[in-house]
Structures are given as C-alpha cells and as structure tokens.
Amino acid sequence: MTTHLVADRVHVRAPGKLNLFFEVGDVQADGYHDVASAYQAVSLYEDVWAEPSDDFTVSIAGAVDVSGVPADDRNLALRAARLLAKKTGHAGGVHLDIHKYVPVAGGMGGGSADAAAALVACDALWGTDVGTAELHRLGARLGADVPFALMGGTAIGTGRGDQLNPALAKGRFDWVLLPTDAGLSTPEVYAHLDRLRDQSGGGSAPREIGVRRTPEVDPGVLQALRAGDPVALAERVRNDLQTAALSLRPQLRDALELGDHSGALVGMVSGSGPTLAFLTADAESALELQVTLSAAGMTALHVHGPVAGARVMSM
Template identity: 85%
Template sequence: MTAPLAADRVHVRAPGKLNLFFEVGGVQADGYHDVASAYQAVSLYEDVWAQPSDEFTVSIAGSVDVSGVPADDRNLALRAARLLAQRAGYDGGVHLDIRKYVPVAGGMGGGSADAAAALVACDALWGTDVGTGELQRLAARLGADVPFALMGGTAVGTGRGDQLNPALAKGRFDWVIVPSDVGLSTPEVYEHLDLLRKRTGGALAPRDIGVARAPAVDPGVLQALRAGDPVALAERVRNDLQAAALSLRPELRDALELGEHSGALVGMISGSGPTLAFLAADPESALELQVTLSAGGLTALHVHGPVTGARVMGN
C-alpha cells in the first residue's frame, strides 16, 4: 500500500571503493569465484536524489562518460529501488537522479554505490524504515560490492565479497587514482584470469587455494591498516585480477611504471580495472604525484580513505 511520503526529495551520497587486497579462488560449479578482499571506501562519490513518481525512472549525468550506463530496468539503482518497494509493500514509484563521479566499469564500484545510495534514499523518501540489517540483506542480493558501499570505512569481504566484517584502519590513507576512458568488463577479466591460470599451470593462483583453504586476506594488510602505516601496506597490497587486466589492456603498464617511478609507494589495478590506484606516503606526496601524472598527460585524482558509507545529505 502507498503511505504518506516521509520526504519530498532525498539526497544520498555513497563512496567508490578500492580493493587493497584481492585474492581470487578457483572457479566454482556455478561459474562464480570465492574471493577475499580488503575494501576501503574513498572520497570519490556518487550522488543520488530520489523524488516521488508514479513510475520507476532514472536520469544519469556526471563528470565521467555515462553513455554506457543503462537508464532502464538494467540499471542497478533502479533494481535496488524496486527491490525495496517489493520488500516494504510500497506500490508507488520513484525518480532517481544520479550524478556519477566514479569511473564507469573502472573497478571502483560506482554502480554498486548508486544501488546503495538508492536503497538509503528510497528508505528515507518512503519512510519504510526497514533497518540497517535488512538494507544490507537487500544489498547483498544486488551484487557483491553493494553491501560495502552501504557500510563504508574499511572491511574484509569473503565468499563472493559480500560477507563483510569491519576492519580497523587508523588515520588516513592517501591515493592517486588514474581512470581510463574505456572500461573493462568484470566477467571478462575473471574469464581471462581463469584462462591465464590454465595456460600457466596454476602459476597465477596461490599454491593452496582450493586445496587447503579458502581465499583469505593477508594478515599483514590488516596489521598495516591498524597501524595506519602506508609503507607497510604498500608491501602487502595484491590484486589477483591485475595480471588479467594488464593482459587485456597492456598499455596500462606504462602508466603503472610512471606512477611507481614518480614517488608512489606502490601502484595497482583497482578491482577488475582498468582504473589505477597509487598509494602515497602522505597528502603532500599524493599532491606531488598527482601533478607529475597530470603533466604526463594522464587524468589523476587525489582521494583519501577510509570514508563513511551511503548517507543522507542536506539538499
């Protein structure tokens, strides 16, 4: 049934994420992979406004190329709104106005942030008040990264990445990210990783994955986060998808080398790529690196983490 609306228009902001550590297990019978990830939410955000409508509609704009973002029922934010309406028994609709700043298909979870923001915005707009736990359960049905976009901060994700446990991170970590004009398909990157592992006889897989244990985050990563130590973190970051992403987009190697030779503590592919993430020692070092990469003809953005998850903003 349709209840009186709790608000006329709701603005929610949700963060993009970086995978500080990403271990990928073997492909399962259902075609998916078990993973272990250390997520950190960073200060590059998606903004979503929700307002009353008889239908479920969406408009999309932003500072990144949004031409490949669907504006129909394939849109993850619209799917999130419909899922909440179904769960709450709400028979009205909503119009979602999405402003995107996280690279599209860039491995930073922009679409997942949109979905998380839509859940929070519609919950506030409709006054459904289903609670944080239920929003997390709905988020997990939408995709592995959506629950983390709700939570924010720093967390360890296992299973398909959606079984989350908060992780303590002291202080601030500064990153310079370099987005790409052309995205990468996450399923394609996973498929290519499986192919590379077959070609190399499993050389790109941890020795005991699938034999003695499930994927797990390196304890050294968690220790570095707890200590607020970017140097120690740089020694432990890892992304099993990086080899596949670089194989599909070999031109990214030049940008990685430029960043690592220009003061970054470490450079890595973010998630399934092709966005690059460079860890800096401090804000000043990050600014210097940003200037150097920009002078080299790259788009470079200085962000920091951890930041909070999806939250209602003042309109």
C-alpha cells in the same frame, strides 16, 4: 501497502571503493568465485537524488563518461528501488537522478554505490525504515559490492565478497587514481583470469595467477591498516585480477611504471580495472604525484580513505 512519503526529495551520497587486497579462489560450478578482499571506501562519490514518481525512472549525468550506463531496468540503482518497493509493499514509484563521479566500469564499484545510495534514499523518501541489516541483505541480492558501499570505512569481505566484517584502519591513507575512459567488463576479466590459470597449470604460476582453494586476506594487511602505516600496506597489497586486466589492456603497464617511478609507494589495478590506484606516503606526496601524472597528460585524482558509507545528505 506503504504510501506515506517522508520528504519530497532525498539526496544520498555513496563512496567508490578500492580493493587493497583481493585474492580470488577457484571458479565454482555456478561460474562465480569465492574471494577474500580488504575494501576501503574512498572520497570519490556518487550522488543520488530520489523524488516521488508514479513509475520507476532514472536520469544519469556526472563528471565521467556515462554513455554506457543503462537508463532502463538494467540499471542497478533502479533495480535497488524496485527491490525495496517490493520488499516493503510501497505502492508508488521513484525518479532517481544520479550524478556519477566514480569511473564507469573502472573497478571502483560505482554502480554498486549507486544501488546503495538508491536503497538509502528510497528508504528515507518512503519512510519504510527497514533497518540497516535488511538494507544489507537487499544489497547483497544486487551485487557483492553493494553491502560495502552501504557500510563504508574499511572491511574484510569473504565468500562472494558480500560477507563483511569491519576492519580497524587508523588515520588516513592517500591515493592517486588514474581513471580510463574505456572500461573493462568484470565478468570478462574473471573469465580471462580463469583462462590464464588453466594455461599456467597453477603450480609454477606467479602468485597472482596461482589458485588457492580458500582465499584469505594477508594478516599483514590488517596489521598495516591498524597501524595506519602506508609503507607497510604497500608491501602487502595484492590483486589477483591485475594480471588478467593488464593482459587485456597492456597499455596500462606504462602508466603503472610511471607512477611507481614518480614517488608512489605502490601502484595497482583497482578491482577488475582499468582504473589504476597509487598509494602514497601522505597528502603532500599524493599532490606531488598528481601534478607529475597530470603533466604527463593523464587525468589524475587525489582521494583518501577510509570514508563513510552511503548516507543521507539532505531531505
């Protein structure tokens, strides 16, 4: 059984993500959906410190409301640590100190970033050296977004979103985010999408409601990313969960309209929401939009992508 410790404390940083394109297929017999997504990691991070412990424990703080984040075995980062320990036969435990900056239940994969950071941190702390491929396999067992939080950059995800292929993205894309204190449950948003699709009958439904048996990413998204062209990307962004999220949280429509009328190339719900993401032409445009939205009394964050996945900052 592995007991050797490489360090006394390891700090790992992992990014939140945006779904630049997210097409959702039919609900399957097991209740899940196949998807096709274009992910981009952005410069809003989760920080996780891991240190030796006899047990598996976690503490949580940060710049966002963390009151809804579990500090027991429901915590995804803690589950990640236990999974790696079981895989490698590590005899001890770990204490994880998580500092959160990605909105909780905000559609940006903050919990998945925590889990990815925990896997990398524990692997470094314990010296288990399982390798990148195995970390990705373990991550996929924890959730569809965990492998991408490990990978970072820009990628196409298919299946449940965890079958990843890197995508070339030239240059930098600037975004302004509007987080919301009250999160949305991802399962609830998917279930509401299914209800809306049932009610619509599919055929005459809007594009984001209509059902597609085999989801696929619009080739125009890949072309815009390769060209580093935010204007072209803005014409192709899509999120099938957006209509469901806006139906559950209709007040988000006003903020979307304000961003669209204040210089954004396009605004969208991030993932299952309720965080809103506005693509801008460049960093200067993002700053101007951030100021405008802040002046309207909103919390606005300027981020950019793509950025690297989970990585060790210090040992």
